[in-house]
Amino acid sequence: MSDSEPCDDCGEPTTDALSRTVRLTVDRSQIDAQRLCPECFAEWIDRYEREMQSETQVISDDGTDIIVD
Numbered sequence: 001m002s003d004s005e006p007c008d009d010c011g012e013p014t015t016d017a018l019s020r021t022v023r024l025t026v027d028r029s030q031i032d033a034q035r036l037c038p039e040c041f042a043e044w045i046d047r048y049e050r051e052m053q054s055e056t057q058v059i060s061d062d063g064t065d066i067i068v069d
């Protein structure tokens, strides 16, 4: 299998099966997208929830915020 690509954060080779992609969008414009290994993904969500806590929801159906594939 050659479906390993580096994590956008730590650079560790991560297979598609394990990687998570996060996309941060505001008003339907993508402002950030990262392909992360499970560890960095967990940290990212952690950080996101801390920073955005009172302002936005982590996942919302209509409009803004974060999409996790």
Ligand SMILES: [Zn+2]
Pocket: 007, 008, 009, 010, 011, 012, 036, 037, 038, 039, 040, 041
């Ligand atoms: Zn990583």
